[in-house]
Amino acid sequence: MKRPRRRDPLPGFGLSLGITLLWLGGLVLVPLLALLLRPLELGPLGFWHSVTEPRVLASLRLSFLGALAASAVNLPLGLLVAWVLVRYRFPGRRLLDGMVDLPFALPTAVAGLALTALYAPNGWLGAPLAALGVKVAYTPLGVALAMGFVGLPFVVRTVEPVLRDLPLEAEEAAATLGATRWQAWWRVVLPALAPALLAGFAMASARAIGEYGSVIFIAGNTPMWSEIAPLLIVVRLEQFDYAGAAAVGLAMLALSFLMLLGLSLMNRLWRRA
Amino acid sequence: MTPATAEPRAIRWLLVALAVLLLGAFLLLPLAAVFTEALRRGWGPVVAALADPDAQAAIRLTLLVAAIAVPVNTLGGLAGAWCIARFTFPGRALLLALIELPFSVSPVISGLVWVLLFGAHGWFGPWLQAHDVQIVFAVPGLVLATLFVTFPFVARTLIPLMQEQGRAAEEAAATLGASGWQSFWRVTLPQIRWALLSGVLLCNARAMGEFGAVSVVSGHIRGETNTMPLHVEILYNEYQFVGAFAVAALLALLALVTLAAKALLERLGARRGGMA
Numbered sequence: 001m002k003r004p005r006r007r008d009p010l011p012g013f014g015l016s017l018g019i020t021l022l023w024l025g026g027l028v029l030v031p032l033l034a035l036l037l038r039p040l041e042l043g044p045l046g047f048w049h050s051v052t053e054p055r056v057l058a059s060l061r062l063s064f065l066g067a068l069a070a071s072a073v074n075l076p077l078g079l080l081v082a083w084v085l086v087r088y089r090f091p092g093r094r095l096l097d098g099m100v101d102l103p104f105a106l107p108t109a110v111a112g113l114a115l116t117a118l119y120a121p122n123g124w125l126g127a128p129l130a131a132l133g134v135k136v137a138y139t140p141l142g143v144a145l146a147m148g149f150v151g152l153p154f155v156v157r158t159v160e161p162v163l164r165d166l167p168l169e170a171e172e173a174a175a176t177l178g179a180t181r182w183q184a185w186w187r188v189v190l191p192a193l194a195p196a197l198l199a200g201f202a203m204a205s206a207r208a209i210g211e212y213g214s215v216i217f218i219a220g221n222t223p224m225w226s227e228i229a230p231l232l233i234v235v236r237l238e239q240f241d242y243a244g245a246a247a248v249g250l251a252m253l254a255l256s257f258l259m260l261l262g263l264s265l266m267n268r269l270w271r272r273a
Numbered sequence: 274m275t276p277a278t279a280e281p282r283a284i285r286w287l288l289v290a291l292a293v294l295l296l297g298a299f300l301l302l303p304l305a306a307v308f309t310e311a312l313r314r315g316w317g318p319v320v321a322a323l324a325d326p327d328a329q330a331a332i333r334l335t336l337l338v339a340a341i342a343v344p345v346n347t348l349g350g351l352a353g354a355w356c357i358a359r360f361t362f363p364g365r366a367l368l369l370a371l372i373e374l375p376f377s378v379s380p381v382i383s384g385l386v387w388v389l390l391f392g393a394h395g396w397f398g399p400w401l402q403a404h405d406v407q408i409v410f411a412v413p414g415l416v417l418a419t420l421f422v423t424f425p426f427v428a429r430t431l432i433p434l435m436q437e438q439g440r441a442a443e444e445a446a447a448t449l450g451a452s453g454w455q456s457f458w459r460v461t462l463p464q465i466r467w468a469l470l471s472g473v474l475l476c477n478a479r480a481m482g483e484f485g486a487v488s489v490v491s492g493h494i495r496g497e498t499n500t501m502p503l504h505v506e507i508l509y510n511e512y513q514f515v516g517a518f519a520v521a522a523l524l525a526l527l528a529l530v531t532l533a534a535k536a537l538l539e540r541l542g543a544r545r546g547g548m549a
Contacts, residue, residue: 008360009444009448010359010360010440010444010447010453011447011453011456012355012453013356013359013360015352016352016353016355016356017352017356017360017362019348019349019352019353020349020352020353020356020357020368020372023345023348023349023352024349024353024368024371024372027349027420027421027424028371028374028375029371030390031386031387031389031390031421032386034386034389034390034395034396035382035386035389038389077295077299080288080291080295081292081295083288084288084289084292087279088285088288088289094536096293096296097536098533098536099296099297099301100296101532101535102300102301102304102528102532103300104475105478105528105529105531105532105535106304106482106524106525106528107482107484107502107521107524107525107527107528108380108482108483108484108485108502109482109484109502109506109521109524110307110482110505110524110525111303113307113505113509113517113518113521114304114307114521114525115303117303117306117307117310117518118302118303118306123306124302124306125298125302148299149299149300149303152299168278171278172278175278181280181281184278206377207377210377210378210379210380210381210382211380212379212380212381212484212485212488213380213485213488213502217509230379230380230381230485231381233379233381233382233385233489234381234488234489237385237388237489240393240394242392242394242395245388246385246389249379249381249382249385252382253378253382256377260377
């Protein structure tokens with residue numbers, strides 16, 4: 001590609017870049033700058049106290065551990081769905097394919113309401129589970145369930161293209177060399193998919209950490225027990241504690257960023273090995 | 274005989290059955306629950322809940338917010354895709370990363386940032402109050418929050434496609450004497466129309482269904498700053514379950530229509546690509 005400065009035959013570079021910067025700056029960068037600067041008025045010590053309050057720590061722990069647990073469960077499930085969609089032809093395949101995107105398209109409040117109705121003690125799935133002694137709605141388990149619901153498409157849609165482009169030759173070679181189907185899958189297919197699985201895991205977790213609408217209905221929102229970090233932001237805003245709310249938001253973003261950084265480093269090491 | 278790279282037939286069917294069963298229970302049952310709960314007492318209460326003046330106001334407001342946010346992010350997304358996919362310049366990768374940034378920000382934070390700017394105790398709050406302009410707890414705040422959460426949709430759908438297509442077609446048009454706009458309307462747009470439509474559709478679905486971000490800036494004033502998803506929450510918290518699920522069912526229908534249209538557009542796009 002040519003550099004735009006040297007008389008590019010295509011017009012519109014300056015105009016489109018200008019519009020893009022204006023659009024990005026006004027709608028995303030300036031607002032995020034407020035999030036970055038607002039907690040400063042607390043001072044470093046005040047910020048630390050604000051984000052290490054027991055209730056805040058408990059909510060951050062639930063948001064992050066819940067998201068990681070939900071995404072971990074989504075890994076095998078997402079892999080299974082991606083595998084079936086890419087490798088097999090069966091009646092209803094297109095329908096299954098469309099179903100995967102449902103959590104993307106369904107408004108989060110609707111998902112939250114639906115999951116609560118389903119897993120409440122008198123719901124279709126909640127009643128049999130309650131009979132087994134498993135409480136889902138209004139517990140951290142319910143929180144993780146809603147997080148899994150919104151995260152699943154990320155795993156499937158990240159693994160799918162990689163699996164589709166995976167050359168069959170490697171598996172054929174493994175079979176020729178005497179590997180069983182299971183050995184070929186475990187030693188050849190899975191390592192090739194590992195980076196995509198990890199990337200899907202990271203995206204699903206990032207989404208789940210910040211998730212609000214689908215979680216708050218099923219969570220029951222008991223402080224120190226089933227209260228997620230985004231809800232704490234809302235609570236602080238309602239008390240007009242803007243700096244405190246921004247501090248929780250900033251802590252969430254920083255922790256997410258560290259988590260994504262860690263996962264991408266892991267991915268790089270994996271690829272080198 | 275089974276080829277060396279395929280599983281035995283029994284295993285194949287077992288895996289398919291397992292995937293269908295798990296996805297059905299995990300994704301489809303909640304959807305079924307929405308419609309069942311809404312229709313628990315027949316169609317009468319559903320129609321009544323949707324005809325309620327507050328519900329009508331919520332539907333109108335949702336349409337209004339989407340009608341402002343979607344075109345803005347479509348134009349921005351087109352501009353962003355044009356400069357990122359057609360030119361190389363320093364900072365291009367950073368620009369792309371920043372455009373995708375709102376996807377990794379919690380919806381609540383997407384609302385919070387506007388309160389920090391324009392709320393009563395926000396940076397510009399006192400100035401706005403002195404000039405009697407209300408942004409937060411009013412329609413402009415809802416629009417801004419929606420703009421933030423739907424920001425990347427169109428750009429993200431267009432950029433990979435336009436990068437793959439390359440700039441040869443537009444260069445040819447320019448060599449043949451086409452002006453920039455002529456080339457855009459006659460060459461670029463026909464190449465990207467299905468993807469563009471699909472991006473707009475997803476942007477719209479998110480704009481109409483957004484909950485967390487608008488919840489923070491709305492103030493929940495009935496008939497004034499209540500969008501459909503917020504109306505669902507209010508009804509639910511007042512134990513008007515049939516009404517809540519009726520409005521939720523309407524939103525679920527929107528999601529289903531969006532998914533169907535997206536699948537159709539993808540097929541159209543693939544067919545075009547296959548012919549080219």
